[in-house]
Amino acid sequence: MTAPPALQDVYGVPIPPGRPLAQGRHADLLTLGEVRGQVAKVYLAPPPPAQAQKVEELVKVPPHPDVARRLVWPLAALYGPNRQLAGLLLPLLPPQQFQGVRALLRADTRRRSFPEADWPFAVRVGRELALAFAELHAAGHHMGDVRPEHALVSDAGEVRLVGADDYALHLAGRDFAGPVASAEYLPPERQRVGSATGAGADAESDAFGLAVLLFELLLGRHPYAGIQARGAAPGPGEAIAAGLFVDAPQAGPGRRTAPGEWPFAALPPAVQALFVQAFAVPVVPRPSPETWAAALGALAAELVPCARRAGHWQVPGLPCPSCAAEREGPAPSSGEDVTARVQRLWNDVQRVVAPPPSPPVAPVIEAPPLPPLPLALPDKPRGLNHRQQLQLLTWTLRVAVLAALMLGVGLVQRSVLAGLVVPALIVFALTLGRRFAVDWDGLIDRYERWEHDLVRGLLPRRGPQQRYRRAVRRRRAEVKTELAARVAQREELRERYHVENAAALHLREQQALEQRRAHLLSLSAGGSLEALLGRWRERSRQDYLRQQQLSSSGVPGVGPRELGLAVAQGIRTALDVTAERVRALPAPLGRELLAWRRGLEDFFQFDPGAVPRAELNAVQQRGQQHLGDEIETFERAVHAYTNARWDRHEAEISRQLGVVEREIEQYKKALSELRAIKV
Structure with a gap:
């Protein structure tokens, strides 16, 4: 870009x-x-x-x-x-609020882009779209090239028409045609002219395109897309030109809606009649946008929630389209008997009375304190302990040093030089000595280190006092370790209480059963049937795209010159249109081809009847066995739930907490006693 x-x-x-x-x-x-x-x-x-x-x-x-x-x-x-x-x-228009209306036309894209959108929302958007067309026609213009890209919708259901330069406009007294038109929304009379041109746009042409858009909004499929007779695979332009409206009252034999799609019968008779009129062959005057707006307003007022499934909507007295699609889909559901069986089991679950809320702190069972913990120390030796020995040796050494100094001074005083040396040292210290920086603190530190090393060296290393001292220290470390382990065990038991108390245990097991119930209700009786159908759906889709030949009349904006460029890149069918191949083409042509293939993929309908019956039977048998095993497992879980004692863990946790609390007090007292021993 x-x-x-x-x-x-x-x-x-x-x-x-x-x-x-x-x-x-x-x-x-x-x-x-x-x-x-x-x-x-x-x-x-x-x-x-x-x-x-x-x-x-x-x-x-x-x-x-x-x-x-x-x-x-x-x-x-x-x-x-x-x-x-x-x-x-x-x-x-804020892109966070407005998206293309194409995202609402199919169930898969609707779930991704509009997760909160339901059937009433689609009906309201359809009414807004019809009013937008009515206003456009009232101004003297026509869209001409009707397609989803020309309409944006907000999360609130507001509609905006865009791309006015592509419309058929009446300006300054002149009529200007649109450059191209899309085959998926062109009426039969314009299909004969060719979908590559925007000529021939009028109110009737817009009415047909609007009806196709509204049909896709209401039922999630193109009105001409379905299972055709004798395996035919026409493109949207061919189907419209041939009048192959799938839900026509006089639809030919073999033409039907694909299984799993919303049924036409879910719409009110008045709305059905408008669609039949819009797609009638031969052509009759089609419903105007104003007529559609009034009919969809009435439909929005009629819709009520489905009595069977939350989130589904229906017209009173008519089938719910979502439920009908689920029942008639290509993958059979679990069946009414399975649903009823699961519901009966769930009723048993709901009859279980929930236990009252548990205390926020785990209760502790009171019990007599434990006897004092044995210290397991050797007998204390007689005599001075280690600390007393250190003090004795230190002061003995200091007295010896002081005595040696005094003896030295006494010897010096007896000599002739004593009267000269001592006064000279004093005078030197008081006069010249002050000029020198003497580190007295350093001298003191060095003396203390020398004294400490000497005292340690003089003490015995393997005496009874030293052995007793090491035993006390070792026992202190053991008691500290055991105390820390008991404290950690107490915290673990408290956390376990929050998880396994009666109220929490009941809630957790109920949620687990609810998840199993939802899984069973959504489980297909065919087991891997979805995977089998997915493989055949992809194979059929590729066959369908391979049958759609590229022609200058089938793709908007593609003439003989553009057709030659595409063929030179190996593009002859819709299946050949890939991102790699169109990269070598001019950007407008490449985007038109990608849009053409995307439209065909949306138009394609899969016929599960193409899957061999033997493969279906084998997969369904495996699925039935798997479903039966799942239901038996669910029954056992429900039986255990209805007979459970929710407080079965609380008493054991309280008992263990009481034991741990007493052990903690026991180890604290032992540690205090060990710290009181002077070694």
């Missing part, structure tokens, strides 16, 4: 493009660097003269008051080098 080298407005003021927002078939959507609330739609290739003239007239005319609310009208034209039309300036 790249922008032109330069963009400018009609006055030549440069408009710097920003980051990309989205890709379209013929243009990219970009933010603007310094402009908020607006975006740039930049064409991938210069538009032809007729289209460029339409865009020039489009930006000159302000939006009609009837379409100003639901139609995103261009603000100005954008130009590239040499004043060539390069795109449009549009108001910005």
Whole structure:
């Protein structure tokens, strides 16, 4: 996604493009660097003269008051080098709020993009879409190229029509046709002209495309997509041109809706009649957007929640479409008997009375304290202990040093020089000695280290006092370790109480049973039937795409020249359209081909009847056996739940806590006694 080298407005003021927002078939959507609330739609290739003239007239005319609310009208034209039309300036719709309506047309994309959307939401969006078409027609315009990319929807169900430069517009007294049209939404009369052109757009053409969009919104499938007679696999354009409406009252033999799709019978008769009128052959006047808006408003008021399944909706007196699709789907459900059996077991679970809330702190069973812990020390030796021996040797050494000094001074005083040496030392210390920095603290430290090493060396290392001292220290370490282990065990028991008390145990086992129940209700009796059907569905899809030949009349914007470019890259069928192959083609052509394949994939319907019966039977037998084993396991779990004693762990935890608490007190007292021993 790249922008032109330069963009400018009609006055030549440069408009710097920003980051990309989205890709379209013929243009990219970009933010603007310094402009908020607006975006740039930049064409991938210069538009032809007729289209460029339409865009020039489009930006000159302000939006009609009837379409100003639901139609995103261009603000100005954008130009590239040499004043060539390069795109449009549009108001910005917040991408966090608005998404393409295509995401609502199929169940899988609806769950991803609109997880909260239900059937009433789809009906409301359909009504808003019909009102938007009515406003567009009231302003004298037609969409012409009806397709999901031309409508955005918000999480609140608001609809905005976009891509006005592709519409069939009436501007300045002239009619401007759209550049292309999509075969999936073209009426039969325009299919004969060819879907590559936008000529022939009128209110009847829009009415047909709107009816197709509404059918997809309400039932999640294309009205012409289904199982055709004799294994035929027409594309959407061929099916529409041949009038192969699957739910037509006089549908031919062998034509039917694919299993697992929402049934046409779930719609009210009045809405069914409107669809039959819209897709009738021969063509009759089709319902107008105003008629659709009124009918869908009435349908939205009729919808009620399904009595069988939460989240499902239905019209009173008509089948629930979701339940009907589940019952008639290609993968059989677990069956009414299994559902009833599981529900009976669940009723037994719900009859169990929950225990009262447990105390926040685990109770401790009171018991007499334990006797004092044996210290297991050897007999204390007689005489001085280690500390007393250290003190005795230290003071003995100090007295000896002091006596030696005094003796030395006495000997010096008897000599002739004593009267001269001692006064000289005193005078030197008081006069010249002050000029020298003497580290008295260092001298004292060195003396103390010498004294300490000497005393330690004089003490006996293997005497009874030393052995007793080592035994006391070793016993202290053992008691500390045991005390820490008992404290950790107490915390572990308290945590275990929070998990295994009666209320917590009851809640946890009830939740486990609820998960098993949900698993059983959703479990297919076919076991791996979904995987088998998935393989055959993919095989059938590839066969269908292989049968769709690329032609200049089947893909919008593809003429003989573009067809030659595609064939040169090995693209002859829809199956050949891959991201790798279209990368070598011009961007507009590549995007048209990818959109063509995506539309065919959405149109494709899988027929489970193509799966060999022998494979289905084998898989279903294995699934039935697996389902029976799962139900038996669930029955045993329910029986254990209904006969459980929820306080079975509380008493044991309280007993163990009492033992641990007494042991902690015992070890604390022993440690205090050991610390009181002076060694």
